Each structure stands twice: as C-alpha cells, then as structure tokens.
Amino acid sequence: xxxxxxQLIALIGSVLLFSGCGNQNGKGISNGxxxxxxxxxxxxxxxxxxxxxxxxxxxxxxxxxxxGLPSGRMFxxxxxxxxxxxxxxxxxxxxxxxxxxxFGFVPWDDAHHPDISQSKGExxxxxxxxxxxxxxxxxxxxxxxxETEEIIELPNSAGNHSSSFIxxxxxxVVAGTRFSxxxxxxxxxxxxxxxxxxxxLSFISVDPDHGHMDIKFQLMMPGFNYxxxxxxxxxxxxxxxxxxYNTEEANSLLEVNASQNDKDFIAAVNWKKIExxxxxxxxxxxxxxxxxxxxxxxxxxxxxxxxKEVLTVDPLKVPGxxxxxxTPKSPHGCDVDPTGQYIIxxxxxxxxxxxxxxxxxxxxxxxxxxDGEAYGIPILKFEDVLAGTVKSGGLGPLHTEFDGKxxxxxxxxxxxxxxKWKLGTWEVIDRKPTFYSVGHLMIPGGNSRKPFGKYVxxxxxxxxxxxxxxxxxxxxxxxxxxISGDKMELxxxxxxxxxxxxxxxxxxELLAPKSKKIYRLDENKHPYAVTxxxxxxxxxxxxxxxxxxxxxxxxxxxxxxxxxxVGDKVYFHITNHEQDFDVPHGFAMIGQNSSELLIxxxxxxxxxxxxxxxxxxxxxCTDFCSALHQEMQGYVRVSPANSDVPLTFTLGE
Amino acid sequence: xxxxxxxxxxxxxxxxxxxxxPLWNIMLGAPQYPDPLGMNIHIDGIRDVNxxxxxxxxxxxxxxxxxxxxxPEDMWEFSTFPLVIGGMVALGVVFGLLGYFKKVSYKWFxxxxxxxxxxxxxxxxxxxxxMVDYGTNLDPHAIMKLSNADGTPMTYSPPLFGRAxxxxxxxxxxxxxxxxxxxxxxTLTLVAFFKGWKNRNFNAIQD
Ligand SMILES: [Cu+2]
Numbered sequence: 001x002x003x004x005x006x007q008l009i010a011l012i013g014s015v016l017l018f019s020g021c022g023n024q025n026g027k028g029i030s031n032g033x034x035x036x037x038x039x040x041x042x043x044x045x046x047x048x049x050x051x052x053x054x055x056x057x058x059x060x061x062x063x064x065x066x067x068g069l070p071s072g073r074m075f076x077x078x079x080x081x082x083x084x085x086x087x088x089x090x091x092x093x094x095x096x097x098x099x100x101x102x103f104g105f106v107p108w109d110d111a112h113h114p115d116i117s118q119s120k121g122e123x124x125x126x127x128x129x130x131x132x133x134x135x136x137x138x139x140x141x142x143x144x145x146x147e148t149e150e151i152i153e154l155p156n157s158a159g160n161h162s163s164s165f166i167x168x169x170x171x172x173v174v175a176g177t178r179f180s181x182x183x184x185x186x187x188x189x190x191x192x193x194x195x196x197x198x199x200x201l202s203f204i205s206v207d208p209d210h211g212h213m214d215i216k217f218q219l220m221m222p223g224f225n226y227x228x229x230x231x232x233x234x235x236x237x238x239x240x241x242x243x244x245y246n247t248e249e250a251n252s253l254l255e256v257n258a259s260q261n262d263k264d265f266i267a268a269v270n271w272k273k274i275e276x277x278x279x280x281x282x283x284x285x286x287x288x289x290x291x292x293x294x295x296x297x298x299x300x301x302x303x304x305x306x307x308k309e310v311l312t313v314d315p316l317k318v319p320g321x322x323x324x325x326x327t328p329k330s331p332h333g334c335d336v337d338p339t340g341q342y343i344i345x346x347x348x349x350x351x352x353x354x355x356x357x358x359x360x361x362x363x364x365x366x367x368x369x370x371d372g373e374a375y376g377i378p379i380l381k382f383e384d385v386l387a388g389t390v391k392s393g394g395l396g397p398l399h400t401e402f403d404g405k406x407x408x409x410x411x412x413x414x415x416x417x418x419x420k421w422k423l424g425t426w427e428v429i430d431r432k433p434t435f436y437s438v439g440h441l442m443i444p445g446g447n448s449r450k451p452f453g454k455y456v457x458x459x460x461x462x463x464x465x466x467x468x469x470x471x472x473x474x475x476x477x478x479x480x481x482x483i484s485g486d487k488m489e490l491x492x493x494x495x496x497x498x499x500x501x502x503x504x505x506x507x508x509e510l511l512a513p514k515s516k517k518i519y520r521l522d523e524n525k526h527p528y529a530v531t532x533x534x535x536x537x538x539x540x541x542x543x544x545x546x547x548x549x550x551x552x553x554x555x556x557x558x559x560x561x562x563x564x565x566v567g568d569k570v571y572f573h574i575t576n577h578e579q580d581f582d583v584p585h586g587f588a589m590i591g592q593n594s595s596e597l598l599i600x601x602x603x604x605x606x607x608x609x610x611x612x613x614x615x616x617x618x619x620x621c622t623d624f625c626s627a628l629h630q631e632m633q634g635y636v637r638v639s640p641a642n643s644d645v646p647l648t649f650t651l652g653e
Numbered sequence: 654x655x656x657x658x659x660x661x662x663x664x665x666x667x668x669x670x671x672x673x674x675p676l677w678n679i680m681l682g683a684p685q686y687p688d689p690l691g692m693n694i695h696i697d698g699i700r701d702v703n704x705x706x707x708x709x710x711x712x713x714x715x716x717x718x719x720x721x722x723x724x725p726e727d728m729w730e731f732s733t734f735p736l737v738i739g740g741m742v743a744l745g746v747v748f749g750l751l752g753y754f755k756k757v758s759y760k761w762f763x764x765x766x767x768x769x770x771x772x773x774x775x776x777x778x779x780x781x782x783x784m785v786d787y788g789t790n791l792d793p794h795a796i797m798k799l800s801n802a803d804g805t806p807m808t809y810s811p812p813l814f815g816r817a818x819x820x821x822x823x824x825x826x827x828x829x830x831x832x833x834x835x836x837x838x839x840t841l842t843l844v845a846f847f848k849g850w851k852n853r854n855f856n857a858i859q860d
Contacts, residue, residue: 518705552712553712578712579704579705579708579709580705580708580709580712581688627716627797628716628796
C-alpha cells in the first residue's frame with residue numbers, strides 16, 4: 001500500500017512538473033492543481049480495475065479492440081473479420097469457415113460500428129454486434145467468451161455502413177447499404193445508375209436465446225447512399241431512422257455531384273408495420289447467395305452454410321411504412337435521444353444540427369401533410385417535423401450521443417471539437433477542442449435509454465503530433481473527457497488500434513462477473529478432442545494423418561511421431577488439458593504455411609501441416625506457460641513418400 | 654441429572670456436521686494465484702474449494718515430485734473415519750439416554766469425552782503423518798530438486814495448523830466448520846459432565 005501511495009505521489013509530482021513547462025492541451029492552462037486532479041481521474045492504480053469496458057471498432061484492422069475506461073489500457077483484440085495469427089483465428093481448421101462468403105474466403109474487412117445487445121432499451125451485455133463494411137457482413141461476438149460466434153453475409157448490399165444497430169430488445173440488428181447497386185447484380189452501364197440501382201436495408205432477426213441471426217427481410221429502397229442509422233427507442237420503438245446522402249443519385253465524382261441538393265433525407269422506417277406485413281406472407285422471396293457462419297462453443301468449431309434466398313420488401317407495397325424527413329446537407333450520424341422523442345441529423349457539410357420531433361412526425365403523417373414524394377415514398381414537410389436547430393457555431397457535425405441528463409454531445413469533424421448542447425432548448429452549453437478531426441464519440445450506453453454519462457470518448461481521425469512519431473503511419477488517437485460536471489474536461493489521450501469508427505461502452509460490473517475463465521474439458525464436444533490423458537493417438541487415412549494430441553504443463557502427448565511421409569496432409573488436433581484460468585498453450589511447426597495456434601484451457605484447435613522434405617522436424621509451445629515452457633516441444637520424423645517406416649507415437653520413451 | 658443428560662444427548666449430534674462440512678482447510682496463495690487454490694479435508698475425502706483446485710494443485714506439485722492428492726479409495730482413513738464418527742455419535746446419544754433414565758452416572762459422559770479426545774488426537778497424528786509423508790517422500794526424478802541452506806533436500810509438508818511459506822506459495826492450514834462443530838459438541842459433553850458432577854449430591858439424595 002505504501003509503495004502505491006509513493007507511486008501516486010511521484011506520478012502527481014511528475015504531472016505537476018510537466019504541466020509547469022508549457023501545457024499544449026488546447027487553451028494552454030498551466031494550472032498544476034487542475035492537471036493533477038485530472039491525473040487522478042484517469043489513474044487506475046496497479047492491481048485495480050477500470051470502471052467501464054470500451055469496445056472500439058478496428059476499422060481497416062477488421063477486428064474489435066477492448067479497452068478500459070478511464071485508463072485507456074487495451075485488454076484484448078478480438079478477431080472478427082480478419083485472420084489473426086496471434087490465436088490462429090481464420091487459420092485453424094475450426095475457424096476458417098468464419099471467413100467464408102459468396103466471394104469465397106475473404107480474410108479481411110473494414111469493421112465499423114459495434115453495438116451491444118439491449119433489453120428494454122438498456123444494455124444487457126450478452127453480445128456485441130459489428131458490421132463489415134467492404135464485403136457486407138454482420139458479426140455477433142459473445143460477451144462471455146469475447147470471441148466471434150457468428151457472421152452473416154448480406155446479399156444485395158454494398159458498403160455495409162449504416163450498420164449494425166440494434167432495436168431496443170435486440171429484436172433486430174439492422175444493416176443498410178451505403179453504395180447502392182443493381183439488384184440482382186448484373187452487367188449494365190454505370191451511367192444508368194439513376195433509378196436502376198437499389199439500396200437494401202436489411203433487418204436481421206436475433207434469436208433471443210442463442211443470438212443466432214437470420215435475415216428477416218430486406219427493404220429495397222431507392223438508390224441513395226444510406227449512411228448511418230439508429231433505432232427509435234421508448235416512444236419511437238418500432239421505427240428505424242437512416243440518414244441518406246447522394247439523393248442526387250450521382251455515380252461519379254460524388255464529392256461534388258452528391259452535395260448539390262440543399263437537403264437530403266432521413267428515412268423513417270416503421271419496421272413493426274413491415275414485420276407484420278412479412279408475417280402475413282408479404283414480400284417477395286428472391287434467389288440469392290450468401291454465407292451464414294456459426295461457431296459452436298461446445299465443438300469449438302465453425303460451420304459455413306450458403307443460403308440461397310432472401311425475402312425482399314418493396315416499400316411501396318406497405319403503405320405507411322416509410323417516410324422521408326428532409327434534412328440539410330448530407331447528414332452523417334442519425335441519432336435518437338434516450339426518450340425516443342428527438343431524431344438528430346448531423347448535416348456534415350453544414351454548421352447546424354437538425355433535430356426532428358417524433359411526435360411532430362407522427363402528427364404530420366396522420367395529417368398527410370406531404371411535400372411530394374421520391375420514388376413513391378412520401379416526403380414530409382421540413383417545417384412540420386422540425387423540433388429545432390442547434391446553432392452550434394462549429395463546422396461539420398458528425399455524430400451525437402447523450403448523457404441521460406438532458407444533454408447531447410456532438411462531434412464536429414471540420415472544426416475538431418465536441419459541443420455539448422441541451423435537448424429542448426437547443427442551446428450550446430460548452431465546447432472543447434479535440435485533437436484532431438474527430439469522427440464518432442461514445443458515452444457508455446449513450447445510444448440506449450439509459451446512458452452512463454460520466455465520460456465521453458472522442459475518436460479522432462488524425463493523430464499528427466499527439467504521441468512520439470512512428471514514421472508516416474500512426475495509430476489513431478482517442479481522447480477522454482470527464483462530463484460529470486457542467487463543463488467538459490479533456491482528461492486523457494490514448495492511441496487506438498486500427499481506425500475506430502465507433503465504440504460501445506458498458507459498466508464493468510455488467511460484464512466482468514460473467515466473463516468465462518476456461519472452457520470445460522468435460523463439455524468439449526469437438527469430434528477430434530482428446531479428453532482423457534491416455535486418449536492420444538495417430539490415425540492414418542490414406543495420405544491424411546490425424547494426430548489426436550493433448551497438451552498440459554509442460555508437454556505434448558505424444559511428443560515423438562514417426563511414420564509421416566512427404567505428401568501427407570497432417571492434421572494436428574490439439575486439446576489443452578489445463579482447467580486453470582489463463583493457462584493457454586501454443587503450437588507451432590517449423591515451415592508450416594499457416595499461423596500458430598493459441599489454445600485455451602479445455603479447448604481443441606486444429607492445424608494442418610503438409611511436410612515437403614524428409615527429416616526430423618520440431619514443433620513447440622509458443623506460450624510461455626510455465627517454468628518448463630522451453631521444454632514443451634516435440635519431433636515429427638518425415639520419411640520419403642515411398643518409405644515404410646511404421647506409424648508410431650510416443651511420450652517419455 | 655436430567656439437564657445434564659439432555660446436553661449429553663445434544664453434544665455428540667454436533668459431530669454429524671462432519672458428514673457435511675470439511676474438517677480442515679488448506680489454502681495455497683501465490684502472486685499468480687490472486688484467487689488462492691484450496692483443498693477441504695472431509696472425513697471421507699479431499700475436495701476442491703473451487704472447482705479444479707485439486708487438479709491444479711497436483712499440476713503444480715508434479716514439478717517438485719509430490720504424489721497426486723489421494724482419492725477416497727486410496728486411503729483407509731476415508732472409509733474408517735465416517736464409521737468412527739458415526740459410532741461415537743451413537744454412543745454419546747446412548748450415554749445421554751441412559752443417564753436420563755438414571756441407568757448410568759455422569760462419569761460416563763467424561764468417559765465419552767476422553768475417548769473422543771484420544772481418537773481425535775490419533776486422527777490428528779495420522780493426518781500429520783500423512784502430510785509429512787506426502788511432503789517428503791518425493792519422486793527421485795522430480796523436475797525441480799531444491800535444497801535447504803544446509804544442503805538437505807527441501808521438503809514440502811504443509812503445516813498442521815497455521816501459516817507457512819513453501820516456495821512461491823503461502824500455505825494456510827486451519828480447522829474448518831466441521832472441526833469447530835466437533836469442538837462445540839465435545840465441549841457440550843464436558844458441560845454435561847460438570848453439570849452432573851455439580852448436582853451429584855442432589856442426585857444421590859434423589860436416588
Ligand atoms: Cu505450453
């Protein structure tokens with residue numbers, strides 16, 4: 001205890017020292033006392049734990065990273081859409097099916113918007129969902145194992161960006177199309193985009209017990225760009241709101257051609273109405289081809305199934321299901337406040353925020369006060385649905401979240417700042433600079449009915465000089481603000497992996513107690529598992545050899561194998577026999593055209609090796625598992641293809 | 654004598670707790686085990702404190718050449734102890750009943766206490782002998798063979814009572830609920846004896 005106190009004093013002392021020689025944080029405050037209290041706010045002492053989990057999308061890393069708040073410490077990178085040699089995800093036989101698509105094996109994606117499952121509009125911490133933007137996919141990750149359990153591909157979609165947002169009882173995870181495409185895909189002139197392309201909005205049902213996803217229907221909307229979306233909540237539960245841009249339907253030089261209309265739309269979709277229509281037999285089943293990949297925790301194995309049809313819905317066939325709300329200047333974020341009353345359009349090419357009123361929208365629909373239509377979809381009058389405008393004084397509003405105390409926080413990309421404003425009065429309360437060019441921000445639970453409004457994390461697109469330079473390529477940078485007072489306070493900077501486009505936060509107490517420590521060996525249903533120490537064997541089936549191997553501190557069973565021949569395909573099925581928390585073992589084979597495996601206690605993973613030359617080839621454990629880790633190794637004797645060395649396997653002989 | 658006999662009937666019943674609660678508890682804590690490993694010693698076998706603790710203790714002990722922890726069928730004690738405890742409970746209750754109906758005097762209560770104490774001491778002796786054997790009778794091919802400062806081979810017997818450091822582990826060995834219940838029960842039989850002794854003149858007149 002004394003030691004920690006000393007360290008704390010030393011830390012505060014050093015902060016005082018540094019803040020004394022020129023503070024570069026924004027307004028150049030050199031108030032030592034203030035800085036030291038900020039240091040205390042983010043200081044999580046050795047051995048202590050953070051108050052919140054933050055799940056940050058990895059953008060072009062294709063993965064999801066887990067951080068602690070307020071410390072900014074990174075705990076884990078969860079492989080989702082990208083091969084991950086660290087654990088063997090996407091390399092092991094069990095996980096390769098996770099990355100199958102209708103385009104074949106796609107080992108990468110661009111992961112954007114994580115969202116945690118909800119019950120009654122509040123975070124329930126069962127799963128987190130995230131979208132792959134490039135090859136349209138949605139993944140579901142377990143929040144007890146922190147592993148990807150399911151990936152579903154989306155047909156008829158491209159640029160899966162207005163995704164993956166969840167309705168308030170996790171009835172649906174919703175995914176929209178940013179790049180409209182011909183549906184079905186066909187060879188046609190690009191210049192005939194206008195009125196020929198479609199933007200599919202997919203409603204994917206989530207099984208309430210095991211979380212399995214299934215495309216309930218795709219709403220085939222006009223060929224705009226559907227940028228971001230959010231569900232209605234509480235009073236507006238049953239609706240979903242999507243921002244659009246490029247309502248001009250330009251197909252080239254969009255930066256100019258898609259920015260000509262003074263107003264684009266927020267599409268308001270009454271999904272309950274469409275669900276009812278579909279449940280009564282509505283919609284058109286169309287041929288499709290998309291992958292559905294499910295990982296089974298009991299067999300530790302994923303399977304990939306190609307689905308062959310999808311139910312599509314023409315919005316014009318369901319009267320009263322879809323309306324357009326005119327919203328200025330290519331809105332990006334589409335955010336709904338915790339009461340469900342306000343729908344915020346963040347017009348990224350303007351200075352102001354447009355706030356629509358759900359009550360006014362319903363009144364306008366009931367009064368049938370339309371301002372024309374687009375492709376048969378009624379457009380509501382801007383003035384009739386407008387609740388207010390936030391005259392922010394900033395430039396380029398992108399995304400808004402809420403603190404649950406009647407305040408909203410909006411990022412401004414162009415003017416690099418976070419602006420705090422009041423719902424209802426639309427007055428700006430505070431503004432703080434970010435460093436630099438902030439994209440999304442995140443308040444834990446900030447897109448639910450019950451935000452935990454203590455911190456806001458701003459995810460910046462540009463890092464420049466915030467950290468020691470690392471050549472031309474830099475990690476992105478997040479900034480942490482304390483929002484517990486009237487004024488926001490920038491308290492911490494930390495680098496983030498990949499490019500976080502969005503994040504989801506949740507109080508640690510909701511997740512930490514149910515985080516799994518081991519996989520039970522007695523529940524391991526892997527067909528090649530070795531569940532008892534004497535169950536190891538090596539079986540030849542033609543030129544395929546299956547090694548049923550177990551591992552425990554600090555040996556493999558078997559660790560000497562002979563009788564393998566050049567031209568064989570050797571499957572190492574390896575079961576970790578530990579049942580102790582945090583005792584993984586690894587497996588790596590010399591010259592293998594694959595990655596290592598990192599196998600958790602009670603788990604089985606499989607690695608394929610195709611030996612190319614005769615010899616005696618070693619393998620070893622890659623995880624420093626014990627004092628005898630260096631001894632955890634073995635040999636495989638490889639003989640020429642025509643040899644008759646008998647197949648043997650031994651340990652300790 | 655009635656009160657004394659009733660107390661004598663109740664006291665031995667506390668020993669029944671041994672059929673449910675552990676007699677002794679040994680915990681092993683180390684920096685890399687923030688949740689310490691532990692074993693509960695019951696009269697019919699050794700069990701985990703948290704699931705897989707015994708497996709993990711065995712996994713660690715194999716480095717220093719200790720045998721694996723005994724299963725109930727590996728030691729005669731685990732089949733004998735329940736019979737002895739059951740027998741002593743029955744005997745104590747019978748003594749109380751006989752006292753109640755004035756068939757035996759309060760001196761028999763002390764007799765039961767003394768017999769139980771002797772058995773208890775024997776049990777502790779046996780338990781300690783096992784721990785010494787378990788901690789010193791090591792596999793000659795052990796992975797780690799450590800020596801004390803004086804060159805003698807290091808041994809790893811956990812303490813019978815209290816705390817000791819063994820390599821990177823701090824070992825704590827203490828009586829558990831079953832033992833405490835047994836102490837309460839035995840104390841009650843002693844109380845029964847004293848009550849009987851105090852009222853001996855009155856009893857004599859009554860007789
Ligand atoms: Cu190992």
